[in-house]
Amino acid sequence: MPNSMLIISRQSPWSxxxxxxxxDIVLAGGAYDLPLGLLFLDDGVFQLAPGQQPAALQQKDLTANLQALPLFGIEALFACGRSLAERGLDPRALPLPVRVLADDEIARLLDDYDHLVTL
Incomplete structure (x- = not known):
């Protein structure tokens, strides 16, 4: 069985x-049925904010990529509850079915994966 990998996304979609x-890493891994998870942490939770207008910043919209995650078999989606709260994001309004985790749960999650990649 292939090693599992957790991708930790810490950057906002416009930074x-x-x-x-x-x-891209998660979608590519999903296409090959690799055991992957995606954790949105720190400013990375801004990727989950509804109603984004990336064109105003001359950026590409990541919404379609995010919506495609379940189609590629990526269902292990997590978000840091503290990061969401600090940035004023309501977990119930997120456009993706993410599991919101407390800090201690994140520490355990990191132990569940063979490899961690932070971007």
Missing amino acids: GPGAREAL
């Missing part, structure tokens, strides 16, 4: 290429 690169 650089990190958010897009994290999604």
Whole structure:
């Protein structure tokens, strides 16, 4: 069985290429049925904010990529509850079915994966 990998996305969708690169890794891994998870942490939770208008910042919209995650078999989606709260995001309004985790749950989640990739 292939090793599992958790991608930790810490960048907002408009702060650089990190958010897009994290999604690309997850989508590519999902296409090959690799055991993957995706954790939105720190400013990475802004990727989950509803009603984004990336064109105003001359950025590409990541919404379609995010919506495609379940189609690629990526169902292990997590978000840091503290990060959401600090940024004023309501977990019930998120456009993806993410599991919101407390800090201690995140520590256990990290132990569940063989490899961690932070972007």
